[in-house]
Amino acid sequence: MTKFYTTFRPLALTLPGLAVSVFVAGCSLMPTYERPVPPITAQWPDAAAVENSDKNSIQPLWNKGWKAFYADTTVQELISIALANNRDLRVSVLNIEQARAQLGLRRADQFPSVNAGLTGSRVPASDGGISSTYTGGFIFTAYELDFFGRVGSLKEQALGQYLATFEASQTARISLMSAVAQSWLTLLADEELLRTSRQTLATREESLKLVDLKLRYGAASDLEWRLAQTLLESTRVTLAQQTQKRALDENALTLLLGQSLPTAARAQLASGQLDALQFTRVPAGLPSDLLTYRPDIRQAEQLLMASNANIGAARAAFFPRITLTASAGSASSELSGLFKDGSWGWTLVPQLILPIFDAGRNQANLDAAQTGREIAVAQYEKAIQNAFREVSDALAGQATLDLQLQASQALLAAEFERARLTQLRFDNGAASQLDWLDAQRSLFSAQQALVQTRLAFLQNQIALFKSLGGGGGDSAAAQPTAR
Secondary structure (H helix, E strand, C coil), X not given: CCCCCCCCCCCCCCHHHHHHHHHCCCCXXXXXXXXXXXXXXXXXXXXXXXXXXXXXXXXXXXXXXHHHCCCCHHHHHHHHHHHHHCHHHHHHHHHHHHHHHHHHHHHHCCCCCEEEEEEEEEEECCCCCEEEEEEEEEEEEEEEECCCCHHHHHHHHHHHHHHHHHHHHHHHHHHHHHHHHHXXXXXXXXXXXXXHHHHHHHXXXXXXXXXXXXXXXXXXXXXXXXXHHHHXXXXXXXXXXXXXXXXXXXXXXXXXXXXXXXXXXXXHHHHCCHHHCCCCCCCCCCEHHHHHHXXXXXXXXXXXXHHHHHHHHHHHCCCCEEEEEEEEEEEECCHHHCCCCCCEEEEEEEEEECCCCCCCHHHHHHHHHHHHHHHHHHHHHHHHHHHHHHHHHHHHHHHHHHHHHHHHHHHHHHHHHHHHHHHHHHHCCCCCHHHHHHHHHHHHHHHHHHHHHHHHHHHHHHHHHHHCCCCCHHHHHHCCCCC
């Protein structure tokens, strides 16, 4: 693991040590930051099996923002509604404001605080009378001269926390867009499955009536009637399950949107087809440094910078702290003469605190800061590894699901033709009732499987776009100023 600091111990309280202290006055003790080497390969595992693409070919997709990928107008409308109304995203944005306020507090510590004050006191005098003192003017309260960068390091730590909070909000934003698009796909698939199940249910009800009629006249056996009834009841069970799932999926999408589905989306649900929805295809052969688009990795790095700055503050605690308290104004023994000529004055109270014995408190604080930075390094590397795996999984799914979709389409075409031929043979007495029922069951299963495969294929495209950090390019203008 790359080291970012050297072993630090406080200077001895000797004349050479004090001389060194004076020499480094005004310098920061914060370690120099170096980005850790990413613990991943330059290409994803399937890079050798796919066509290589220029990294620049995909950058315009990110620079154009999420609408370049989510090209469907209904999906864009739903995402826009969610970005405006989702409460989780709203909390993440408010967290940015809170972190910005904390950064403002740390920045304010670098400047003196000036206050206007008016005080008065009356105490018994030695001659039996009352002594009065009134003062008024400007007061500078305990301003720390940041010779060793303690205050500056704390400001850098707060800045890192603020930038990390911003990146966390970007992660929440990208995840929300992905969740909305995938939930909409799921809802479209639910509707398509329901339509297929209703059509199959109607067909099997008619088939059961036909078998029942044949049974009455002795043209069919009781076993054939039971088989037709079994197919009918299994379709009813499937329809009931899909109806429940469709209601749950709509509730989940409503929660993401922060409101009910718009009218246009409901109209598309009634007639929409899953195969009519397409997304911009992410090219294969992408270099792994595209992970720098992911805000969660940038968040981990900002937290690493913040922990690095915390070491500087912990180191500075070993050195003297110099504070100034000053006031300028007027003093008088009578309130009426407070601001008259000759009553003006000023006071200056410098204070130097040199740590001598603290039972190891400062050293323990430094050890904790250094350990915290090592934890941040591990978390940063883990974030990169997780991102690498997510992209690798999505790339693997992009190739295999494409083949699965083609195979499912071919299977459905074959099952449809088989069902048609079996129907003709059954009508002409060349096939049994059992053959016809088996063909109908296989056709229904193929129809359901094709919808599920197409859903998985489209959702995998969204997952790949999300895992590469896509969707945050259009908010770059709102990004806070870096160091």
